[in-house]
Amino acid sequence: MNQIQTIFIVDDDPMQAMMLQDYLSKYSTISIHVFGSGEECLKNMGLNPQIIFLDYNFDLVGKDAMDGLDILKEVKKLAPDTEVVMFSGQDKIEVAVNTMKYGAYDYIVKNESAFHRSENVIFNIIKRLKLTQEAKLYKRLTMLLGIAFLAMIVLIAILYSKGAISSNPGWY
């Protein structure tokens, strides 16, 4: 869990938000922030959340409130690396597909298994983060090796041109 320091829960249903916060609070190293609207979430993006659990519907906030899809788009604009997991009471496949199209990492239906699924999603995101970090490390190592090899060729060429080494080292 060390890779995840900050999680946002954005939901206008206080009970859902509180239950998810309680469920995830067993991971004491993670700082969990709860917001009742998308606007509040966007104002606090400076806290650099790695994961946002975002409700799809914000009907209870008011008619002018941003809906989940609008918030998802804004989050992805502001912080493309932040993973957004959509939460909804709807189990319609087209809603899920639509959220994925706009960059949601996963879609969870609000029911009794939602909390366990949220935990699994966090584990999957951590696995992905580890793989990304490893890939970055290998890329850097490959680059370093390439530079070292190139430097060696250049050095040999310089030494050769100055006669410090010859094509016949006289070893035999």
Place this chain on the structure above:
Amino acid sequence: MERITDLTFLNTFAGGNKDKMKKYISMFLQLCPNSLTNMKTSLESENYDGLRAAAHALKPQISYMGIKAAEPLIKALEHHASTKTELDKLPGMLTEFDGLCRKAMEELAAEIA
């Protein structure tokens, strides 16, 4: 009298912690009456989007409190309000749903008393 709430999920979720269960039940008892009022006023004013929104928001809570008999009703209320179909059935469905919720709230209040 047969119970209409099943707290198996909530008990497992709270890990048997009575204080946590009390916290969730108290929150439901606080939120549910408002949701029912919203649903009723929305229906009375033929604001079907409002009815759909209120039903949609209450649906997970009904599931967490184990009010199994009310689950198909709230799903149907949300569906018919959303599609604006079988509108004549909505008042009867809402009355039945309201009755189940009131009974569930009595049981839950007794649970945490």
